[in-house]
Amino acid sequence: xxxxxxxxxxxxxxxxxxxxxxxxxxxxxxxxxxxxxxxxxxxxxxxxxxxxxxxxxxxxxxxxxxxxxxxxxxxxxxxxxxxxxxxxxxxxxxxxxxxxxxxxxxxxx
Amino acid sequence: xxxxxxxxxxxxxxxxxxxxxxxxxxxxxxxxxxxxxxxxxxxxxxxxxxxxxxxxxxxxxxxxxxxxxxxxxxxxxxxxxxxxxxxxxxxxxxxxxxxxxxxxxxxxxxxxxxx
Numbered sequence: 001x002x003x004x005x006x007x008x009x010x011x012x013x014x015x016x017x018x019x020x021x022x023x024x025x026x027x028x029x030x031x032x033x034x035x036x037x038x039x040x041x042x043x044x045x046x047x048x049x050x051x052x053x054x055x056x057x058x059x060x061x062x063x064x065x066x067x068x069x070x071x072x073x074x075x076x077x078x079x080x081x082x083x084x085x086x087x088x089x090x091x092x093x094x095x096x097x098x099x100x101x102x103x104x105x106x107x108x109x
Numbered sequence: 110x111x112x113x114x115x116x117x118x119x120x121x122x123x124x125x126x127x128x129x130x131x132x133x134x135x136x137x138x139x140x141x142x143x144x145x146x147x148x149x150x151x152x153x154x155x156x157x158x159x160x161x162x163x164x165x166x167x168x169x170x171x172x173x174x175x176x177x178x179x180x181x182x183x184x185x186x187x188x189x190x191x192x193x194x195x196x197x198x199x200x201x202x203x204x205x206x207x208x209x210x211x212x213x214x215x216x217x218x219x220x221x222x223x224x
Contacts, residue, residue, distance in 0.1 A: 030209045040197055040220075042113075043152070045212030088151055095207040096142070096165065099151035 006089060006103045014108055019076040021103040023089030024069075030092045032065055032072050037086045037102075046074075046087075079107045110135040115200050115216035123224055124190060130219045132183040132200030140164075140206040141183040142213070143175060144199040152199055158183060159206040190223045197221075 007022045023032070031050045035043040049056045049065045049072065056063045062075040076083055084107045090097040113134045122128050132141065140159050144152035156175040157165035163175065172194075174186040183200055197220055201213040 030207075033212050035212075035215075040146075040148070040218075042115075042199060042215040042217040043201075043213075045214065048210070048212050050209065092207075092209065096154055096157055097213060098154070101151055 006087070006100045008103060009101070010104045010106070012106045012108065013079055015079060015081055017079055017107075019079050019083070019105055019107070021074045021087055021089075021105070023072045023074070023100055025072075025089075025091045025100075026070065027091075027093055029067075032063075033090045033092065033097065034061075034063060034072075034074050035088045035090060035099075037088065038084075043088065076105075079105075081107050081109050083107050111214070113200055113202055113214050113216035115198075115219050117219060118217065119220045119222075121222045121224060122187065122190065124192070126190075127186070127188045129187065130185040130198055130200075130221075132185075132216055133181055134202045134214065135181055136202065136214065137180075138202035138204055138214070139180060140203045140208070141177065142201040142203075143183070143185055144201060146197040146199055146218075148196075156185075157206065164206060187221075190221075192223050195222045 005024050033048045034046045037043045047058045049063050060077045065072045086102045088102045089100045116131045143155040146152040155169045158177040161177045172189050176184040197218045199218045200216045203213045
């Protein structure tokens, strides 16, 4: 069953702008992960944040987690055209990952 | 080697055909997964193998038959599929089932079309 729900469903920005995507989930989790998918191909793991962490950075990515609100956000700073992709949050509760519906990000040059 | 390799990349099969999808990783990961993804939808879990044993079957129809011959290989055998089974089939692996510190590594997928 689906766990995460991303918001917005689609986001269109200009190069150099920041992109923020949100994810809400329903049950307790061990960790929350973000993945990127280009053109319906394989998913690429971007970042993992554990349930006892509140913020994590990796390059131009910043992830926050609020377990009290059961929500997470992914911020991509100084976006590039190459960041155009679908972004999925995925929650790990027991032993497997459950993916949200995803946000389609379009970065225009 | 930090990749999951899936073959073939594209497959067109008739409803009476038998075909197999293959997945291979040499990262020493002991958990492997099959996901199905329809267009503009998130991946949905089908099967999970842990230490070459089937751990989870998400009520997948028997026309899909997984197999894990060894710790590096995962197959998905297809038989008597329906057009609605057309989708992107993704294989993934992780260090172990329930790993709380590392993400999954996904292959590029097999685009399956059933005619």
